[in-house]
Amino acid sequence: MVNQKAIVLHGAKEPLVLKEVPIPAIREDEALVRLKAAALNRRDWWIQQGQYAGLKFPIILGSDGAGVVEQVGSNGSTHWVGREVVINPSLGWGSSEAFQGKSFSILGLPEDGTFAEFVRVPVANLHEKPTHLSFEEAAALPLGGLTAYRALFQRAGLRGGEKVLVVGAGGGVATFALQWALHAGAKVYVTSSTPAKIGQAVALGAAGGVLYTDDGWPQQLQEQAGGFDIVVDSALGEGAAHYPDLANPGGRIVFFGGTAGNIPALNARKLFWKQLSLLGTTMGSQADFAAMLAFVDRHRAAPVIHATYPLEEAETALRQMDRSVQFGKIVLTVT
Template identity: 65%
Template structure:
């Protein structure tokens, strides 16, 4: 089969012929029709991710058709159009992932290939209103956004949400899910074009976080019930100011500095704020997210679709932070 392979740190993604995966019991072989990039793929190529191994087929997101199963009892899956939940071995707790938890695409070969093997329990029937490209764009980023907003921050209709750094895959889903849930959503970005697109998606207002006085521009009466961030960095202290009493600040990444800046603890306890970490999501989170997608006939924001052989070109677009929404590979 053809696959996109990363042979080492800072090497380009290259298309190669590799062996098809071999199945064990309770596994399925999916003939992929589309796959999608996540920032995770970029960090792996850079060598800034835990558990590196090479060569590796990257890719956590995918949608396609089941062509083989490892157990005769599961043959009813064959021929079904599916979307893959890349959150593997989450465990029994809804509160936190198990020690065995990992994500499809490292250490296990991922979806940038004609075929991928996944546990049957991680397959879901593809929403009928979506194309393969649209379905493939949802899993990792959509799930991360879902858990952050609803399982962790407990967002309710009518609440006010600030989405920091809109434009990336997860932030775009945070914006979309929050708007569909009936929240009043505001955004920040480093580019006016991304703010314009966010307004088209239903954001009420947006500001450039590169402006020195962006906090004053983004201070609605009463503050924010929920603030969602993926960068951390020096601006995190501003969220303490912008959160309303009883507010929740949730984050799922640390791409700016890797650590929280020094915070004013007095304001945190006096305002009774919750600072929440979040990672990916449980099987229940994924099930609930797909039900939400089906209920609202939601479609993800796709920035661009590339042929499989152009995977390196797509990753360089992500490197330049040019995209708004997801970057997708058409596998066939």
């Protein structure tokens, strides 16, 4: 049996360790991808902390990856062999574009993920790597880019000229939301935890931003921007109580996480009188992923990469998320 190098997590609160493990065998509808780069997500951090649904150990983490197709399980898809690809980590989405089906999962738990030299994925989840992106840039794209794309376009229906508030700029998905909204012709403002991150968001094209640690941040935003057509958030918590006030009439509040807590008590009168929409979302369908890649190609967009580490330093890389110091994606080079 041929082995590969992989980063393995053996239990909650344990470090990621480099090990030799068997190269996975593929089934008829699957492909084996030799990875060139992988990228970290906050999801990997939560799994290591033992605070994620469906935990199982040992597990190879990693949802994001790009590489070259080594082998396919069916003669009908041999044209993929040798091609440079980026992997859609949204597995088993289902037949509805409106919501994921019961079999939906994300690469990297419960199935072994991309922190390895090889990964097994369905052939249906292979997509050609955008030619203008390096393997590192392509690997940074999938989970965060897809989540932000669906939130803005499929769920919130973003149109050019609208004003968008991106909460928590610096995180992977939030940074993609900032980039995608700017490429779509929106005027974007941000909140973040440090002046440096707000400065980086402005350098990318944001019109302004405020520190969500300031007591008067909602008033500061209203003074800067007036109101927002779309609010994009992944944290919720007490700050979400201000979104109905910050939203313009007909505005959409879209969220895909709750790391700061649940939605607080909201004044529902503002929701119906201003005709606001409160929208939940997660990841995206195969059609969303294809549309996101077409958007990236059309705008020659590239992910923001905070730092790059070799595969064997995955534990060091993941520790960068302990204090949320990153702006953009953290990438592992594999081969």
